[in-house]
Amino acid sequence: MTTAESTLEEIARQDYKYGFVTDIESETIPMGLSEDIVRLISSKKSEPEWLLEWRLKAYRHWLTLTEPQWPNVTYPKIDYQALYYYSAPKAKKVLNSLDEVDPELLATFEKLGISLAEQQRLTGVAVDAVFDSVSVTTTFKGKLAELGIVFCSFSEAVHEHPELVRQYLGSVVPYSDNYYATLNSAVFSDGSFCYIPKGVRCPMELSTYFRINAANTGQFERTLLIADEGGYVSYLEGCTAPMRDENQLHAAVVELVALKGSTIKYSTVQNWYPGDKDGKGGIYNFVTKRGKAMENAKITWTQVETGSAITWKYPSCILQGDNAVGEFYSVALTNHRQQADTGTKMIHIGKNTRSTIVSKGISAGHGQNTYRGLVRINAGADGARNYSQCDSMLLGDRCGAHTFPYIDVRNPTAQVEHEASTSKIGEDQIFYCKQRGISAEDAVNMIVNGFCKEVFRELPMEFAVEAQKLLGVSLEGSVG
Amino acid sequence: MALLEIENLHAEVGGKEILRGINLIVNPGEVHAIMGPNGSGKSTLAGVLAGREAYSITEGAVRFKGKDLLDLEPEERAGEGVFLAFQYPVELPGVNNQYFLRSALNSVRKYRGQEPLDGVEFLKLVREKLNILHIDRELMTRPVNHGFSGGEKKRNEIFQMAVLEPQLAILDETDSGLDIDALRVVADGVNALRSPERGFVVITHYQRLLDYIVPDFVHVLSQGRIVQSGGKELALELEAKGYGWLETDAAKPELVTA
Numbered sequence: 001m002t003t004a005e006s007t008l009e010e011i012a013r014q015d016y017k018y019g020f021v022t023d024i025e026s027e028t029i030p031m032g033l034s035e036d037i038v039r040l041i042s043s044k045k046s047e048p049e050w051l052l053e054w055r056l057k058a059y060r061h062w063l064t065l066t067e068p069q070w071p072n073v074t075y076p077k078i079d080y081q082a083l084y085y086y087s088a089p090k091a092k093k094v095l096n097s098l099d100e101v102d103p104e105l106l107a108t109f110e111k112l113g114i115s116l117a118e119q120q121r122l123t124g125v126a127v128d129a130v131f132d133s134v135s136v137t138t139t140f141k142g143k144l145a146e147l148g149i150v151f152c153s154f155s156e157a158v159h160e161h162p163e164l165v166r167q168y169l170g171s172v173v174p175y176s177d178n179y180y181a182t183l184n185s186a187v188f189s190d191g192s193f194c195y196i197p198k199g200v201r202c203p204m205e206l207s208t209y210f211r212i213n214a215a216n217t218g219q220f221e222r223t224l225l226i227a228d229e230g231g232y233v234s235y236l237e238g239c240t241a242p243m244r245d246e247n248q249l250h251a252a253v254v255e256l257v258a259l260k261g262s263t264i265k266y267s268t269v270q271n272w273y274p275g276d277k278d279g280k281g282g283i284y285n286f287v288t289k290r291g292k293a294m295e296n297a298k299i300t301w302t303q304v305e306t307g308s309a310i311t312w313k314y315p316s317c318i319l320q321g322d323n324a325v326g327e328f329y330s331v332a333l334t335n336h337r338q339q340a341d342t343g344t345k346m347i348h349i350g351k352n353t354r355s356t357i358v359s360k361g362i363s364a365g366h367g368q369n370t371y372r373g374l375v376r377i378n379a380g381a382d383g384a385r386n387y388s389q390c391d392s393m394l395l396g397d398r399c400g401a402h403t404f405p406y407i408d409v410r411n412p413t414a415q416v417e418h419e420a421s422t423s424k425i426g427e428d429q430i431f432y433c434k435q436r437g438i439s440a441e442d443a444v445n446m447i448v449n450g451f452c453k454e455v456f457r458e459l460p461m462e463f464a465v466e467a468q469k470l471l472g473v474s475l476e477g478s479v480g
Numbered sequence: 481m482a483l484l485e486i487e488n489l490h491a492e493v494g495g496k497e498i499l500r501g502i503n504l505i506v507n508p509g510e511v512h513a514i515m516g517p518n519g520s521g522k523s524t525l526a527g528v529l530a531g532r533e534a535y536s537i538t539e540g541a542v543r544f545k546g547k548d549l550l551d552l553e554p555e556e557r558a559g560e561g562v563f564l565a566f567q568y569p570v571e572l573p574g575v576n577n578q579y580f581l582r583s584a585l586n587s588v589r590k591y592r593g594q595e596p597l598d599g600v601e602f603l604k605l606v607r608e609k610l611n612i613l614h615i616d617r618e619l620m621t622r623p624v625n626h627g628f629s630g631g632e633k634k635r636n637e638i639f640q641m642a643v644l645e646p647q648l649a650i651l652d653e654t655d656s657g658l659d660i661d662a663l664r665v666v667a668d669g670v671n672a673l674r675s676p677e678r679g680f681v682v683i684t685h686y687q688r689l690l691d692y693i694v695p696d697f698v699h700v701l702s703q704g705r706i707v708q709s710g711g712k713e714l715a716l717e718l719e720a721k722g723y724g725w726l727e728t729d730a731a732k733p734e735l736v737t738a
Contacts (some may be wrong), residue, residue, distance in 0.1 A: 052517035423573075427533070435530050436584035436640065437558035437591065446583065450574025450623065 008355055019043045030082040035059060038186050041086050045155050045190075046220035048162060051169075058185030059173035065179045071341040072370040072402055073310050075284065077359045083249060085187045085220070126133050141192040144202070150195040154222050157193035164195055172255040172292045172318070178215065180251040180312075184220045188253065196231035196262070205460050207236040221252040227262035227297075234464055238269040248273075248283045252310075256291030258299050260321065264291060265300045267459050268315075269467050273306035275364070281338025282309025289313065295321030295350065303457045304333040304467040305340060316345035318382075319353035326355040329455040333471065334367025334399070343373035343404075348381040348414070357388040359448055360469075364398035370402040377414040393451050395444070421452075445471070481546055483508050483648055484529075489540035491528050499586045501540070506558040506648065509676040513690055515702035517723040523567060525701070526545035526652040530564040531557050544648065559585075559591025563646030565637040567648045569654040572624035577636070581625045581643055588644055603624060607632075609642040613669045631662035638669035645720065649673070650681045667692030687719035704728040720735040 029040055038059045042052040067078070077106025144151050150161055157165050175185035196202055227233050250272070258264045266289075285308040291299040301315035302446035317326030328344035346355035361369040375386045405418055425447050433443030448457070449468055456464045484506040489497040498521045502659065506512050516522050516603070527534050529542065531554035552560065555578055558709050572580065583607075586596040604614055610617055615635055634654055641649055651670070654717040670680065670693050682693055690712065699707040699717045702723070708714065 210489050276647050426570075427573060428570050429531060431554060432566065432572070433580075433584075434554035435558055435564050435566075436580075436644070437579075437588035438584055439555055439587070442583065442587070446580065447572060450572065450576070453574050 011422055026227045029086045031084055032101045033083070033187065034292065035049060037085055041187055041189070042088065045158070047155075047158055048478070050166060051158060051202065054170070054175060055186050055188075056219045058182050058214045059187075059192075061176050062179070062182040062186055063153060065182060067179050071312050072368070072372075072404075073339040073341050075310050075339075077446060078135045078284070079235060080183075086189055098155070119364055122180070125353045126364045128441070133220040142160050147200050147203070148197040149200060149202055154188070154191040154224065157224070161195065164226065164247045165193070165224065168224055168255070168257050170255075172257060173253050173288050178460060179385070180286040181253050184374050187219040188222035188393065191223040191252070192225075192227045194235065196227045196233045198228045199230040200228075201231070201448050202233040205234045205236050205463075207238070212256060219248070219250045219252070223252070223254040224257075225255070225266070227259040228263050229260045229262060229408055231259070231262040233263070234265040234267070234460060236267050236269075236460065238271075238405075238463070238466070249286070250283055251286045252288070254287070254289040254315075256299055258290075258291060258293045258297035260438040260450065261296045263298045263300075265302070266291070266315070267463055268301075268303040268305070269459075269463060269470060270305045270307050271308075271470055272305065273290075274307050274336060274338045275309040277336045278456075279366075281307065282338070283307065286310075289315035290324075290345075291316070291317065292320055293324035293326060296323045298325040300327040301328070301344065302455065303331070303342075304452075304455070304459070304470065305330070305342060306470055308337060308340075311340040311342050312336075313340075313342045316347070317355065318347045318350045319355065319384075319387075322350040322352055324350050326353070327458075327467060328355075328357045328359070329458040330359045331362070331452045331471070332369055332371075333362040333364070334369045334408060335364045335418060337366050339368045339370075340394075341370040342370055343371045345374040346376070346386060348375075348377045348384040348386070353381055354384070355386045357386070357390070358454050358464040359388075359389070359390045360449070360455055361392045361401055361450060362395065363392070363401050364395040364405045366398050368400045368402070370404065371420070372404040372406075373404040374408065375416055375418075376406075376408040376415065377411050382413050384411060384413075386417065388416075388418045390418075390420045391451070392420075393448065394422065394424045481652075482506065482543075482544060483510075484549075484681075485541075485543045487541045489525075489528070489542060490538045491524060491535045492538055493524065493535050497538070498704055499537075500503060502701075502704070502706060503621055504706065506679040506681060507681055508647070509674075509675065509678040510577040510697065511682060511693065513693075513695035513698045513712075514681060514701055514706075515685070515687070515698060515715060518685070521704040522685075522701055523561065523652055524704075526564055526567075526650050526683055528716075529557075529711070530562065537629050555587065556591065558644075559588050559644075559645035563641050563644055563649045565641060565649065565651045565654050566633075567656060569625045569628075570639055571626045571628075573626045575624050577622055577624050578620040579605070584640070585643055592698060596685060598624075598633055598675060600651040605643060609639065611633065612672050613639055613642055614665065615639055631665075634662065634666050635669070637693045638666055642669065646678065647679070648679045649716045650683070654682075655684055655686065663689065664692060668698060687715045690715045 015432055029037065035056065037054050039052065042055055060437060074138050173181050175182060177325050194206060225235060256264050256266060272283040272285060273281060286465060299317050303315060306310055315328060319326050326346050332340045332342050343359060357373060361371055363369040369378045369392065372391045375390065377384045388405065390403050391407065394401055401422055403420055407416055410418055430440050430443050431448060434440060448471055456467055459467055482505045484503040486502050489499050489502040490497065502525060514522055524535060537550055544562060549557060582602050591595055606620060619636060625636060630637060637654065654666055658666065667689065680697060693710050698710055698712060699706045
């Protein structure tokens with residue numbers, strides 16, 4: 001075997017570095033899913049009647065659906081009755097400050113390098129920390145409140161801003177949307193809620209760290225972001241998860257509502273446990289993310305996906321208003337036995353709507369990476385434009401890259417461009433770097449990071465650094 | 481001590497013997513030109529010295545500053561001070577030239593137990609070298625060799641060499657594909673780097689380059705052996721007579737000189 005190949009082997013063999021479990025008492029409800037469970041979840045959260053009704057409608061609809069088979073992924077059948085649908089860290093009393101947060105929990109955040117106190121003090125990033133299913137603490141609320149910005153847990157929003165939640169919940173991803181989104185609508189536990197008032201520019205990056213912790217607990221976050229007319233918000237979502245043997249189901253829903261002239265940037269760094277090198281364990285990540293952009297509004301999705309055993313995720317934009325802009329920048333890395341089927345949908349409805357798709361897929365080990373994207377130009381979308389670029393990089397000869405671009409154009413004035421490339425890190429590239437004194441491992445990192453540069457550029461500064469490190473960690477290995 | 485000692489070096493690729501007993505000594509400060517027809521083993525020699533995987537060494541030894549060079553990984557050889565200017569510089573799309581070079585320099589410095597250069601110090605060094613070589617700064621902002629013209633690629637090699645300051649620089653047909661102006665730029669760069677501590681092995685097919693980089697010794701490689709060695713006038717003789725007159729003598733062992 002040549003050095004380049006063995007290097008890639010080493011890299012592919014490297015283990016997940018964030019595997020640890022925090023010992024926190026969790027409150028769980030009985031296993032399985034039924035109307036009673038849905039009611040129990042709703043009552044535990046003291047939800048209003050209309051929300052319970054909405055959950056029940058979703059649950060009943062879910063019973064009529066079957067799990068989608070079209071994704072280019074394989075996994076053992078999920079027994080939805082063998083899962084727990086709610087788990088909350090037991091809080092002894094209502095928390096008023098960080099000091100009251102379970103020290104174990106804080107220690108977990110420390111390990112992840114996202115200490116709330118530090119973040120609050122040093123970086124000016126407001127963090128709504130989701131630990132399992134309940135938001136433990138929300139920071140910076142006071143400061144944001146002065147501007148009329150609401151940033152809180154979803155449950156809190158249900159109680160404090162019911163009119164907003166009721167108006168927008170399900171307005172982008174209806175309860176009947178798809179198998180996983182419908183399941184989420186029935187049993188969603190918590191998540192984040194954000195409202196940016198008219199003309200307000202959110203002065204800081206809003207950030208949520210998700211972390212799956214209780215064994216066998218499906219996570220069903222629900223996030224709703226609304227930017228009112230002329231508003232601006234940049235939202236960061238990032239996560240790591242402890243090492244586990246059981247497969248953990250995660251079916252989140254994120255809805256973005258960008259009203260006239262507003263901008264929403266939604267950035268994700270995802271690093272959930274991908275399973276071991278034989279594909280055992282790992283998170284199943286079936287996520288529905290979608291935004292609706294009204295006139296002159298802009299939605300940007302940026303994602304760096306390095307984790308999960310299975311990823312099924314298509315952050316999309318409905319460009320409803322005239323001149324609306326949708327962007328999707330993605331890096332998806334699959335290593336070991338990871339499988340990702342990810343991409344985006346750009347639905348052009350308004351006139352002169354524009355969309356950009358830049359997707360970078362990296363496959364290593366036995367990883368399978370699929371880009372699946374839809375660009376649809378509706379009949380009324382005069383002057384719509386799309387540019388798509390899908391690049392794949394292969395490390396080694398046992399992985400796969402697949403691209404399924406769907407283009408559906410119903411308006412003759414539309415301009416749609418699609419570019420695709422596949423490359424492999426060559427032995428000659430690695431040798432060139434080594435001749436200059438750079439180790440094979442650093443060479444691979446450098447080349448991969450260079451490949452992803454266009455996407456990293458879209459991430460907020462500190463997130464870009466983190467993402468770069470994460471890719472490094474995901475590809476690291478001892479090189480001889 | 482000699483900088484580089486090659487002793488009876490035999491190497492093959494895919495079972496085919498390419499180098500069939502090379503002997504060569506390069507002392508600090510010397511410039512050795514290696515000439516020869518296509519297929520004589522010139523690039524193989526360069527590849528073997530730099531540690532390219534494709535070749536297997538079947539016999540012989542190579543010592544660099546007294547150390548067994550063949551025992552070292554390519555990046556360790558770079559750390560020791562061996563630099564290869566590639567005949568076909570490799571493109572690294574998306575990797576910024578400046579970033580690449582700083583990583584290379586700091587890797588080499590680390591190997592030598594030196595502190596890494598910070599951004600400011602590095603930029604200062606880069607600016608200094610750019611001035612010496614008359615290279616446009618814009619080159620630094622582009623991805624490594626990606627979208628470079630042939631001349632730019634070769635100039636970039638020389639520039640990297642200037643920054644990395646190797647003790648032994650091997651130039652593998654750096655003149656190939658260059659017009660006379662580009663050739664002069666490259667040669668000026670090499671001449672600027674000539675020093676009493678540094679040795680050069682200049683591999684070339686044509687005598688032309690040696691008008692600009694004047695060698696101390698010229699060796700003729702044919703069928704995997706050095707069949708003739710001499711001073712710079714040997715290159716002129718080759719220019720006049722071609723390689724044909726050597727072919728017949730190629731196998732004669734008495735012509736193998738160190």
